[in-house]
């Protein structure tokens with residue numbers, strides 16, 4: 001595959017309460033999960049069923065904390081901003097603008113911006129796909145879904161750091177594995193993910209067939225499905241190639 005690339009990340013922690021001001025350790029836990037998942041060093045890689053193992057990819061994409069801020073000064077790669085806002089509206093991207101009580105993006109041509117805050121409607125997270133406007137480019141994570149225990153102290157189906165894995169997948173051009181609608185004609189446009197009718201949730205077991213995708217059925221343990229964090233464990237080679245292609249085109253400036 002391609003040579004390994006490393007994406008500098010800045011995490012913007014926005015907090016109103018102490019609980020939302022998550023620790024550096026929790027942010028680092030998230031960074032480590034991104035690196036494990038994208039390099040297929042995740043501890044649960046063995047949970048990928050044997051018939052899907054041949055499709056499971058090391059994407060050769062890694063992440064590091066930014067070490068220089070936009071002024072060229074040293075940074076931890078984590079910004080912290082106290083805010084009077086109880087939650088941030090996702091429809092208007094409030095967390096991404098100083099003027100809306102959030103914090104402005106660092107140059108998206110140099111960094112992956114990840115905002116961490118309480119999101120309105122308790123959305124787990126969302127991402128701007130390649131081609132998005134510069135000011136709103138990046139990923140947003142609900143603070144409760146960042147990292148894993150013991151740093152993440154919230155009991156939840158989404159406390160293993162996989163919301164970030166899923167959202168960074170979107171940021172690098174991946175669609176939902178079922179194609180976004182509820183029909184067999186829509187697609188994620190990835191050849192090696194089985195065509196799938198609609199999203200899977202919770203933690204399915206066994207073969208779940210749809211859209212003539214037998215004998216193995218839906219790849220519901222893919223990071224781009226809607227299953228629980230503990231039940232997701234792979235990207236495919238096709239997805240890896242799509243993300244690498246985006247990094248050498250629409251997002252190539254990050255490496256220059």
Ligand code: ARG
Pocket residue numbers: 124125126127157158162163164166167225226227228229232
């Ligand atoms: N609903 C969000 C999205 O579509 C995130 C889903 C994350 N799933 C998870 N198991 N953490 O982007």
Ligand code: ZN
Pocket residue numbers: 166170176
């Ligand atoms: Zn999604």
Ligand code: CA
Pocket residue numbers: 187188189190191192193194195
């Ligand atoms: Ca597919």
